[in-house]
Structure formats: C-alpha cells, structure tokens
Amino acid sequence: MTGRLEVRGLNVVFDGFHALTDLDFTVQPGELRFLIGPNGAGKTTLIDVITGRVRATSGSVRFNGTELRGRREHAIVRLGVGRTFQTSVVFEELSVLENLDLAASFRRSPLALLRARRGVSAEVAGVLETTGLTELADRPAGVLSHGQRQWLEIGMLLVQRPSLLLLDEPVAGMSRAERERTGRLLQTVAKEHTVVVIEHDMEFLRRYASQVTVLHEGRLLREGSVADVQADPRVREVYLGRSRSEPEREPA
Numbered sequence: 001m002t003g004r005l006e007v008r009g010l011n012v013v014f015d016g017f018h019a020l021t022d023l024d025f026t027v028q029p030g031e032l033r034f035l036i037g038p039n040g041a042g043k044t045t046l047i048d049v050i051t052g053r054v055r056a057t058s059g060s061v062r063f064n065g066t067e068l069r070g071r072r073e074h075a076i077v078r079l080g081v082g083r084t085f086q087t088s089v090v091f092e093e094l095s096v097l098e099n100l101d102l103a104a105s106f107r108r109s110p111l112a113l114l115r116a117r118r119g120v121s122a123e124v125a126g127v128l129e130t131t132g133l134t135e136l137a138d139r140p141a142g143v144l145s146h147g148q149r150q151w152l153e154i155g156m157l158l159v160q161r162p163s164l165l166l167l168d169e170p171v172a173g174m175s176r177a178e179r180e181r182t183g184r185l186l187q188t189v190a191k192e193h194t195v196v197v198i199e200h201d202m203e204f205l206r207r208y209a210s211q212v213t214v215l216h217e218g219r220l221l222r223e224g225s226v227a228d229v230q231a232d233p234r235v236r237e238v239y240l241g242r243s244r245s246e247p248e249r250e251p252a
C-alpha cells in the first residue's frame with residue numbers, strides 16, 4: 001500500500017504571523033490519523049500546505065517520497081492526494097450517481113467516460129456500496145441529509161482513487177447515528193487508504209482513533225494514543241483554557 005506522508009521542518013508564515021512552526025508530521029500508509037487542536041492551531045493550514053493551496057515558507061512535504069512543495073493543487077491531486085472542505089462541494093441538482101460520475105471523470109480517459117455513460121461502472125457501484133448510498137443513487141444530492149451528503153463527498157474522493165484522504169471535520173453537525181456510521185466508514189476506507197481527519201469530538205476520537213496528533217499555536221504539542229493525549233497535562237490545559245468559552249467542545 002502507498003500513501004506515506006512525511007512533513008519535515010515545516011514553517012508557514014503569513015505576513016509575519018507564524019501559523020506553523022518547525023512542524024514534523026509523519027503518517028504511514030493505511031493509517032487513520034486524527035488531527036486535533038484548538039481554533040487557530042494550524043490544522044487547516046497544514047492540510048492547505050499538503051494540498052498545495054498554501055505555500056510553505058520552508059520545510060518539506062513528501063508524499064510517497066515525492067516532494068509536494070512547489071507543485072500546483074491539481075498536480076498534487078493527480079499524485080493521489082484528495083481532500084474534503086468544511087463547506088460542501090456537491091452539485092445539489094445532480095443525482096448522487098451523477099455527482100460520483102462527475103468526480104470520477106476527472107481521472108477517466110474519454111473512452112472510459114463513453115463506457116460509463118452506458119451504465120454504472122463497477123467502481124462507482126462499489127463506492128455507492130461502501131458509502132451506503134446505493135439506494136439513494138438516483139436521488140438529487142440536494143435532498144440528502146447532512147450525513148448522507150458528507151458520505152457522498154467522501155465517495156466523490158474515493159472514485160478519484162487517492163491514496164491519501166484529508167478530511168476536515170467530517171462528523172461536524174452529524175447525529176449520533178450518523179457519526180457512528182461515519183466512524184465505521186473511515187475504518188473501512190483506511191483499510192486501503194491513508195486517512196488524516198481533523199476532528200474535535202473527543203467521544204468520536206475515543207471510539208475510532210488509534211493515533212492522534214495535537215497541534216497548538218502552530219506547533220506539535222503531543223502525538224500518541226487517545227489515552228496518552230488525554231492524560232497529557234499540557235493538552236488538558238490547552239483544551240480546558242478554551243472550554244470555558246466553548247463548552248460544546250469537551251476537554252481532551
């Protein structure tokens with residue numbers, strides 16, 4: 001399996017503001033890694049740098065041994081890095097199936113596209129199954145529940161065959177049942193992909209995370225199991241400090 005991510009000595013400075021400082025971050029192929037940290041810790045910036053949206057000031061970002069720094073966003077997608085955003089990217093008036101087909105078309109040859117027009121490709125059918133959307137394939141994406149829409153977005157990444165998926169708060173706003181289904185989906189996806197998930201929900205982490213990376217003010221604060229991270233007084237302080245103003249996010 002491919003999908004090894006190796007970030008070394010990464011610095012990102014915006015107009016004198018240090019968003020990321022000397023960051024080292026390694027994710028092994030097939031790992032399901034959670035990335036946490038208070039608001040402004042640098043989580044989204046890290047994903048933005050990996051995907052080529054933001055330019056690093058210094059350091060290196062290697063994916064399967066290839067340097068990503070300096071490459072354009074679409075080139076990084078072609079190397080097998082896919083991401084979701086906090087805001088939705090589905091086409092509401094298109095069906096679930098059409099959204100998946102459109103996403104798949106980014107990497108298909110014209111011949112494969114012609115063939116796909118004649119029916120549902122085996123790959124898209126497989127992704128519908130994995131994401132639990134088979135029954136909803138012909139429904140417009142606009143009628144999906146919040147959870148179903150998130151699964152569609154993950155499906156739209158999967159049909160592009162990334163080896164690394166970067167997911168930004170995929171369970172935010174989901175019901176408990178939807179979160180559980182998403183947790184199982186992430187575990188399934190991680191059997192064949194490397195997955196990095198930004199997530200704040202500690203209950204969700206306790207259930208589904210094995211390794212967690214904690215960022216704080218642009219630096220790596222702690223890395224380890226959920227239990228290690230939760231037991232670390234520095235992590236507790238960072239979250240307790242914040243939890244007074246944001247009670248909905250539980251202390252780590």
Ligand SMILES: Nc1ncnc2c1ncn2[C@@H]1O[C@H](COP(=O)(O)OP(=O)(O)OP(=O)(O)O)[C@@H](O)[C@H]1O
Nearest residue numbers: 014015017019037038039040041042043044045046
């Ligand atoms: N383009 C930019 N220009 C200037 N500052 C930026 C830019 N992008 C991010 N920042 C700053 O960098 C810091 C890190 O932001 P980032 O969005 O990465 O944090 P985060 O950990 O994802 O937070 P949240 O949980 O709120 O999404 C913040 O202080 C933010 O204001």
